[in-house]
Amino acid sequence: MSWLPGVLQRRFLEARMRKGVTAVALAAVMVVTAACGGGGGGSEPGRTEITVNIVPFTPNAVLFLGMEKGMFDERGITLELQNAASPVPVVASLVAGQADFGFVTTPVLINANREGTAIKCVAPIDGQISADRDASALVAAAGSGIDSLDDLSGKSVAVVQLASINLIGAKKMIEDAGSRGTEYIAMPFPQMPQALADGRVDAAVITSPYLETALADGAVALAHPSSDLFPNGTVYCYAATAQYLAENAAVAQGFHDAMEEAILYAKDHEDEALATLVEHLDLTPEQAKAQVIPTNYVPEINLDSIAAIQDLMAQQGSIPSTVNPADLVWQPGGGSS
Missing domain, CATH: 3.40.190.10 (Periplasmic binding protein-like II)
Structure with missing residues (x-):
């Protein structure tokens, strides 16, 4: 157990899910590890600084790779990363303006929108979930x-x-x-x-x-x-609030395009993606090499899988109402699906 990332251990706080995203939004902001403003404050001329809130785990390797390869930089975007214990405080940080983009799972995305917090998937984390390998x-x-x-x-x-x-x-x-x-x-x-x-x-x-x-x-x-x-489905994504996307469409486009490039590059350079985990997840090279990125490397949001997950949530009685899955995904060029 001694190899467990010490940085992550300190940053993660015990987080229990309340009944809804809205109810915990203000309290959950306290879970976020850095209270930095988003939206590009203090950027160099011609550049935009954005904050991305992540739950540190292996699939983030694709984001790390895109950063290291300059895929965001060439689009005029500088990234700062924040860590959170789960997607609920990520949503809180987005709503509070402490992050611009963040990691959410599909159920959290559905619950947030169902309760009136408009957030949308902007890009996959690593592609779609692989049918034959899972992390x-x-x-x-x-x-x-x-x-x-x-x-x-x-x-x-x-x-x-x-x-x-x-x-x-x-x-x-x-x-x-x-x-x-x-x-x-x-x-x-x-x-x-x-x-x-x-x-x-x-x-x-x-x-x-x-x-x-x-x-x-x-x-x-x-x-x-x-x-x-949910083989070949979307079980998580990088999301942003609808308000942020409306006000920063060009930044959203750049983030989306950089992630798409990173996913396609990682498909043929998975060893490079895994190597980023040494720095970003505090693993040894041997531990990083042994990780699994559970993706088919298709850089698209699977709307059918979002609908299937919502149907299962309804069947289990965890949600009393549903939303239109198409309203949960931002499309390049602006708007939803």
């Missing part, structure tokens, strides 16, 4: 005696937040397997390997680079909810 998994603790999904009745499962893509996918797969009475506990990713090892939770939906630690400690992989349920 996240539902794992059972070593020595728990759990070796299949139907063993999770009455057990506890850690998820990063209580309205996450991880919860929605895990809940469907666990219930489809016949398990009932499973308890879901909100927990930041960096805390999950130790919680599994200590027996504080029976299972967890965990992502790289923390997944590898859990597996090395003997955790047993049971399923890969995101890739199993």
Whole structure:
């Protein structure tokens, strides 16, 4: 466990998901690690400084690669990164004007818009989720005696937040397997390997680079909810508020185009993308090389998958109303789909 990124451990705070994004917006701003203003204040002439709020994990390697290769710089954009524990405080930072773009999962995107907070996907994180390789998994603790999904009745499962893509996918797969009475506990990713090892939770939906630690400690992989349920889908994206996009269309276009270029470049240079994790996620070169970027490298938002995720949320009773998926995606040239 000693290799876990010390910087991330300090920056991550325990974050429990309240019932809605709007209800936590003001409090969640406190989770953001840096209170920097967005919108390009203090930029050099002809350049725009933007703040991007991320949840540090392996797929961010594509963004890091785009930064290192000058793909944003050549479009007159300078990036500053902030870290957050989960997508909910990211939304809060966007609404508060402390970040311009940020990492959100599709359920958080849907909930925010359903509750009146207009944010839109601008670019994929790394492409679409790969059908045959995933950087996240539902794992059972070593020595728990759990070796299949139907063993999770009455057990506890850690998820990063209580309205996450991880919860929605895990809940469907666990219930489809016949398990009932499973308890879901909100927990930041960096805390999950130790919680599994200590027996504080029976299972967890965990992502790289923390997944590898859990597996090395003997955790047993049971399923890969995101890739199993939503192959070639959009389960997360970089988003911005509708207001920011209306006022900064040219910047949004540049960010979108730089991410598209970075995704396509990373497809043929994945080793370079993984190498960026040494600096940005505080991994060793060996650890970085072993990571999985769970993408098909298609630089497009999959609207059908957003609709499918929303349908599943409605079926599970986690949302009382729905939104038009097309309204959740910004299109180059302005507007929604």
